Each structure stands twice: as structure tokens, then as C-alpha cells.
Amino acid sequence: MGYDARQIANWFVARSKRDGKRLSIMSLLKLTYIAHGWHLETQNAPLFLNRIEAWQYGPVIPDVYRAFRNQGINVTHPIPVSEAPIEPSDEKFLDEIYTKYGKLDAFTLSDLTHIQGGPWDIATKTGGYYAPIPDELIKQHYIHKRSEFNNKAANA
Numbered sequence: 001m002g003y004d005a006r007q008i009a010n011w012f013v014a015r016s017k018r019d020g021k022r023l024s025i026m027s028l029l030k031l032t033y034i035a036h037g038w039h040l041e042t043q044n045a046p047l048f049l050n051r052i053e054a055w056q057y058g059p060v061i062p063d064v065y066r067a068f069r070n071q072g073i074n075v076t077h078p079i080p081v082s083e084a085p086i087e088p089s090d091e092k093f094l095d096e097i098y099t100k101y102g103k104l105d106a107f108t109l110s111d112l113t114h115i116q117g118g119p120w121d122i123a124t125k126t127g128g129y130y131a132p133i134p135d136e137l138i139k140q141h142y143i144h145k146r147s148e149f150n151n152k153a154a155n156a
Contacts, residue, residue, distance in 0.1 A: 003083060005050035005061045008094070009031050009068065010078035011086060015098050022074045025065070028056070029107035035061045035097045035120075040135055041142035042093070052133045054123035057115045059133055 009032045016023045022088070026150065032048075039047035050063045069080045087092070113120055119137045 002046040002049040002083055003086065003090075005036070005048040005064050005085065006067045006079060006081045007083045008035060009061075009064045010081060011091075011094050012098060012102070013075050013078045016102060019102075021102075022076060024074055024106045025068050025071070027109055028068060028075050029060055029064055030058065030106065031097065031101055032061055032064055032111055033113060034109070035094060036099055037138045037142040038092065038097060040139035041146055043066055044139075046135055047090075051105070052138070053111075054120050054127070054129060054131045056129050058110050075117050094108055106135050118148040 009028050011156075012028055012031045012035075015022060033052065036047045036052070039045065048061075052059050052061050054060075068075050070076070075083050104112075115121065119133045119141050122137060123131045123133045
């Protein structure tokens with residue numbers, strides 16, 4: 001079972017607000033996507049069940065985009081979502097993602113999700129814009145990222 005991606009996005013909106021920051025909708029989409037990818041890698045399970053698509057400017061969760069787009073470029077407040085509370089272990093996980101990636105600007109986050117050979121790149125090359133990005137493709141990408149990190153650490 002996973003969460004609704006809008007609930008995860010709400011968590012990032014609230015977390016950034018505690019830091020006195022506002023997230024752009026692009027940052028919000030990328031943070032939600034990156035959290036999902038790392039959750040697939042670390043927990044072997046999706047963080048959320050919403051569809052992810054390969055849009056022109058990167059991976060997008062259409063449900064999140066539609067829910068927050070009326071707020072403009074910068075997201076100012078969470079949106080209503082009736083879901084069970086986020087588990088403490090998942091809150092800790094999201095906080096780790098926010099600590100690592102939340103300080104990055106939207107364009108840097110976007111670059112991280114546009115790498116050659118990554119899920120977005122593969123999905124756009126095989127299905128064009130708006131093609132679904134399957135969880136298995138995302139998971140394999142983050143497994144590869146972990147492996148690269150471990151290899152760099154071992155060779156340092």
C-alpha cells in the first residue's frame with residue numbers, strides 16, 4: 001500500500017514552510033518524484049500509487065500538478081487530501097529526502113531527473129511526452145545511483 005502523491009507533496013509544502021521557504025511547483029514535483037524513487041530503492045515498495053509521466057520538463061505526477069497548479073509558480077499551502085497519517089518511519093524518510101534535496105533549486109532538481117539513460121529519458125525515447133514512467137524503471141535507476149555512490153565511496 002502506498003500514499004497518495006498529493007499527501008506526500010503536502011508534506012514537502014509543510015516542511016519547507018517550517019524552514020520559512022516556499023517551494024515552486026517544479027521543486028515540489030521533483031521532490032515528490034525523487035522521494036518515490038528512493039523509496040522504491042530502499043523499501044522495495046512504492047511511496048505512492050499515482051501515475052508518473054514523462055512531460056517535456058521532466059517526470060510529473062499529473063495528480064500533484066493538477067492539485068497545486070492553481071497556486072501559481074510558488075506553492076503557498078497544502079491542498080485538502082483525506083488520507084491516513086504518514087507513518088513515523090516514512091516521516092523520517094521524507095525528512096532525509098528534504099534535508100538532502102530541499103536546498104536545491106528547481107532547475108538543479110530538474111537536471112537530476114533528466115539525466116541521459118534515466119527513467120525520463122528512456123520513457124520519452126520509447127513513448128514520447130506524456131508516456132508513463134513505470135516504477136520498475138525508476139527503481140532500477142535509483143538502485144544504479146546507490147551502486148554508483150557505493151563505488152565512489154569505496155574508491156575514495
